[in-house]
Amino acid sequence: xxxxxxxxxxxxxxxxxxxxxxxxxxxxxxxxxxxxxxxxxxxxxxxxxxxxxxxxxxxxxxxxxxxxxxxxxxxxxxxxxxxxxxxxxxxxxxxxxxxxxxxxxxxxxxxxxxxxxxxxxxxxxxxxxxxxxxxx
Ligand SMILES: [Zn+2]
Numbered sequence: 001x002x003x004x005x006x007x008x009x010x011x012x013x014x015x016x017x018x019x020x021x022x023x024x025x026x027x028x029x030x031x032x033x034x035x036x037x038x039x040x041x042x043x044x045x046x047x048x049x050x051x052x053x054x055x056x057x058x059x060x061x062x063x064x065x066x067x068x069x070x071x072x073x074x075x076x077x078x079x080x081x082x083x084x085x086x087x088x089x090x091x092x093x094x095x096x097x098x099x100x101x102x103x104x105x106x107x108x109x110x111x112x113x114x115x116x117x118x119x120x121x122x123x124x125x126x127x128x129x130x131x132x133x134x135x136x
Pocket of ligand 1: 069
């Protein structure tokens with residue numbers, strides 16, 4: 001009856017998350033709390049090689065200590081397509097539908113930017129590949 005307070009999660013310790021980030025000069029995995037990152041090797045096209053890279057990156061992420069890295073500052077760029085897909089999935093969308101929806105949104109948001117559309121497509125494919133591999 002008086003145990004309520006012991007169940008509270010410490011407010012200064014939010015759960016950290018591994019995030020897929022694509023910025024002007026960076027593409028790869030980052031930590032939601034600190035500047036830890038694992039850039040994707042260039043020319044990594046083979047799906048199996050990508051999955052192997054993801055697996056290693058996630059292993060490194062689990063082992064890293066946020067306290068040893070600078071605190072992550074809010075990024076000036078927008079959300080990655082991956083983050084948007086994940087948000088939809090967490091709301092109950094099927095992964096394939098979520099990818100489809102984000103691709104549709106991208107084609108409306110970036111009507112004359114084939115590069116952005118190609119990126120959305122790639123992120124969608126990577127998302128489904130990681131899901132199949134049991135990585136996320
Ligand atoms: Zn971290």
